Amino acid sequence: MNMNPKKGIVGFTSDCIRWSLSGGLGFKLYIVILLALMGAGVYAYTNQYQHGLITTGMSNIVSWGLYISNFTFFVGVAAAAVMLIIPAYILKDKDLHEVVIIGEGVAVGALVMCLLFITVDMGGPLKVWHMIPGIGLFNWPSSILTWDMLVLNGYLALNTLVPLYILYCNYNNKKPVGWKYKPFVFLSIFWAVSIHMTTAFLYQGLPARPFWNNPLLGPRFLASAFAAGPAVIMMVLIVIQQKTNYLIDKNVFFKLKRIIVASAIINLLMLFSEIFKEFYNATHHSLSAQYLFFGLDGHDALVPWIWTAIGLNILGTLLFAFDPTKCNPKYLMPAAISLFTGIWIEKGFGLIIPGFIPSPMGEVIDYAPTANEILITLGVLALGILVVTLLIKPSLVILQRFKELNT
Amino acid sequence: MDSRKKEGQMKTNDILEKKSTRRSFIKKLSIAAAAGSAGLVAGGCVSTGETTEEMGLKWEEYFKKNYRMMTDKEKDETVARLEKLAKLQDDVNIQMSNQEPREKVLFGYAFNISRCKGYMDCVEACVKENNLDRNSKTQYIRIFEMDSGQQDPTSGDGKYHHEVPVENKYYMGIQCFHCENAPCIKACPTKATWREPDGIVVVDYDWCIGCRYCMAACPFWGRRFNWGEPEVPKEELNTKQHYLGNRKRMKGVMEKCTFCVQRTRQGKLPACADACPTGSRVFGNLLDPNSEIRYVLKHKKVFRFKEELGTDPKFWYFMD
Numbered sequence: 001m002n003m004n005p006k007k008g009i010v011g012f013t014s015d016c017i018r019w020s021l022s023g024g025l026g027f028k029l030y031i032v033i034l035l036a037l038m039g040a041g042v043y044a045y046t047n048q049y050q051h052g053l054i055t056t057g058m059s060n061i062v063s064w065g066l067y068i069s070n071f072t073f074f075v076g077v078a079a080a081a082v083m084l085i086i087p088a089y090i091l092k093d094k095d096l097h098e099v100v101i102i103g104e105g106v107a108v109g110a111l112v113m114c115l116l117f118i119t120v121d122m123g124g125p126l127k128v129w130h131m132i133p134g135i136g137l138f139n140w141p142s143s144i145l146t147w148d149m150l151v152l153n154g155y156l157a158l159n160t161l162v163p164l165y166i167l168y169c170n171y172n173n174k175k176p177v178g179w180k181y182k183p184f185v186f187l188s189i190f191w192a193v194s195i196h197m198t199t200a201f202l203y204q205g206l207p208a209r210p211f212w213n214n215p216l217l218g219p220r221f222l223a224s225a226f227a228a229g230p231a232v233i234m235m236v237l238i239v240i241q242q243k244t245n246y247l248i249d250k251n252v253f254f255k256l257k258r259i260i261v262a263s264a265i266i267n268l269l270m271l272f273s274e275i276f277k278e279f280y281n282a283t284h285h286s287l288s289a290q291y292l293f294f295g296l297d298g299h300d301a302l303v304p305w306i307w308t309a310i311g312l313n314i315l316g317t318l319l320f321a322f323d324p325t326k327c328n329p330k331y332l333m334p335a336a337i338s339l340f341t342g343i344w345i346e347k348g349f350g351l352i353i354p355g356f357i358p359s360p361m362g363e364v365i366d367y368a369p370t371a372n373e374i375l376i377t378l379g380v381l382a383l384g385i386l387v388v389t390l391l392i393k394p395s396l397v398i399l400q401r402f403k404e405l406n407t
Numbered sequence: 408m409d410s411r412k413k414e415g416q417m418k419t420n421d422i423l424e425k426k427s428t429r430r431s432f433i434k435k436l437s438i439a440a441a442a443g444s445a446g447l448v449a450g451g452c453v454s455t456g457e458t459t460e461e462m463g464l465k466w467e468e469y470f471k472k473n474y475r476m477m478t479d480k481e482k483d484e485t486v487a488r489l490e491k492l493a494k495l496q497d498d499v500n501i502q503m504s505n506q507e508p509r510e511k512v513l514f515g516y517a518f519n520i521s522r523c524k525g526y527m528d529c530v531e532a533c534v535k536e537n538n539l540d541r542n543s544k545t546q547y548i549r550i551f552e553m554d555s556g557q558q559d560p561t562s563g564d565g566k567y568h569h570e571v572p573v574e575n576k577y578y579m580g581i582q583c584f585h586c587e588n589a590p591c592i593k594a595c596p597t598k599a600t601w602r603e604p605d606g607i608v609v610v611d612y613d614w615c616i617g618c619r620y621c622m623a624a625c626p627f628w629g630r631r632f633n634w635g636e637p638e639v640p641k642e643e644l645n646t647k648q649h650y651l652g653n654r655k656r657m658k659g660v661m662e663k664c665t666f667c668v669q670r671t672r673q674g675k676l677p678a679c680a681d682a683c684p685t686g687s688r689v690f691g692n693l694l695d696p697n698s699e700i701r702y703v704l705k706h707k708k709v710f711r712f713k714e715e716l717g718t719d720p721k722f723w724y725f726m727d
Contacts, residue, residue, distance in 0.1 A: 054635035123617015123659025208626035362561030
């Protein structure tokens with residue numbers, strides 16, 4: 001391991017940059033692919049910026065699409081870091097304490113994606129300053145969107161500053177001082193719940209859209225987030241375990257698996273409760289659900305997606321619940337991918353698009369994203385993955401070095 | 408960006424030839440830079456025909472306040488700027504008003520479902536009066552053809568294309584209901600949409616960031632978004648405009664029915680009510696006990712659409 005005698009902020013920054021960019025040919029190729037995707041996204045965005053959102057598949061009926069769907073889902077991924085923070089800091093779990101920083105890195109990447117998805121969805125991105133209190137007008141507390149802006153940016157700050165402080169201390173071979181960061185850790189636990197509840201309230205608070213106007217939405221968001229988020233973290237951990245020499249205890253996988261199974265089962269239970277309510281005595285308010293699960297008036301674009309999602313959801317849950325291999329990464333990876341993809345579809349466009357169909361005036365149309373829209377989405381996803389990669393790499397080096405110096 | 412560079416270069420060459428002083432060089436360079444950034448704000452590219460004056464105006468427009476925060480003087484200035492910009496950019500002479508609401512006026516609307524024959528003259532008049540985008544065929548008003556025995560327009564036909572009236576059908580017009588308790592106003596993160604003292608729910612197009620949360624919040628589908636750059640043929644442009652009403656919209660902002668604020672604040676009827684050949688549309692001041700709308704509300708059997716949502720629309724339906 002690189003034993004660097006440098007100290008202070010300058011050394012910390014330059015070393016972090018060096019560590020995050022160094023790697024073999026495979027790593028370089030991976031970075032180049034991410035950069036290429038981002039480049040394509042930027043190109044597609046200039047197109048959208050010039051011609052307007054007419055370049056997307058959205059319309060006056062389905063007025064939010066792929067961007068807001070992904071935004072909603074990744075808020076959940078960001079919130080899921082708390083499922084590592086609670087056991088690590090409150091239950092003093094040693095195993096999970098080792099990987100909590102990875103959860104926080106994933107949260108930062110997810111939040112960057114969320115904020116970017118909101119930005120690319122805006123009609124007037126240059127006018128965002130209208131939202132800044134003081135120079136603009138901030139419709140707080142009335143607009144839930146302003147609440148969401150506050151909690152997302154606050155959570156981003158918490159998840160950046162706490163790990164930064166700990167890493168900086170470790171870099172200088174010091175132990176972080178508890179009172180300096182612990183209060184923020186506890187704050188971030190409540191904050192994680194609040195980002196996802198607030199995002200649910202964005203939709204839940206609209207009587208105009210019966211599909212969303214449902215008190216179960218917030219709790220279900222949390223349950224699905226606490227299944228999909230740790231699934232992402234598990235995927236990242238498996239990659240780290242196989243590609244680096246950073247040691248990850250087998251217990252970590254075991255504990256993560258337990259969290260995932262519990263959350264996934266609660267999520268499925270709530271999904272079942274919703275489906276029962278929509279279909280046992282179907283009303284006018286069930287039309288969106290009917291559109292989603294079975295199609296309506298000959299429009300059924302989402303039907304294959306939602307059944308795939310439910311299939312993957314159940315499959316992932318079962319794979320995690322009955323693991324005969326006792327946490328073999330080769331077994332856990334497909335299980336995590338299955339559950340993650342299932343929830344991504346179901347809570348992304350499976351939740352957002354049907355909210356708009358039928359329209360308040362009863363019209364039924366299908367929504368399909370355009371190629372341009374998909375390119376922008378892929379660009380944002382690539383940026384998020386890049387952020388996670390570049391954050392986690394130097395963190396692992398610092399943590400490893402600190403451990404070696406102290407044994 | 409390219410043209411900005413070119414402009415800078417051109418200026419530099421110019422200066423080298425003339426061997427002018429350093430001060431004028433800096434001055435010209437700063438004009439070029441300002442022009443470039445103004446162009447960036449206005450849409451990403453500087454068109455060749457754009458003058459410095461135009462860019463300066465756009466620059467000031469970009470940094471102006473929300474309409475409600477402006478002083479009377481600032482309101483007059485922005486209206487004057489927009490008139491000048493219309494002349495410079497599109498070569499049209501418009502008259503833009505920023506007329507305030509009148510005292511003791513609260514506008515309300517009533518729609519006679521037993522009279523309307525579905526001719527859609529109101530829709531056409533609205534499109535012309537409010538300079539609605541012809542590209543996307545934007546309409547503020549929609550007429551639903553309904554079977555007798557129905558009362559919910561969501562089960563009616565909003566896209567009929569045949570000779571009217573059809574026997575055993577009746578017609579129901581839907582537009583923004585200017586709710587007293589409007590969910591769209593609550594939703595807007597920047598206070599770009601609000602209820603005026605005379606009850607009209609308006610949008611400050613320049614302040615709207617285009618997040619479309621209001622659109623998701625409206626239970627009546629009363630709002631329209633400019634997905635592309637809206638277009639109105641020059642010869643069809645209504646040049647009598649209001650800042651909160653039918654002035655030129657831009658891509659990426661929300662718009663909606665304003666009860667024709669440019670007309671109704673001058674005591675005229677909205678274009679739809681004016682154009683209706685059957686007299687199905689009643690518009691007036693709810694605070695005036697002698698108004699026709701008050702007569703309708705008192706003597707007719709009236710109902711409102713989706714009343715259970717508690718938004719308190721100022722738009723009633725009634726029968727003869």
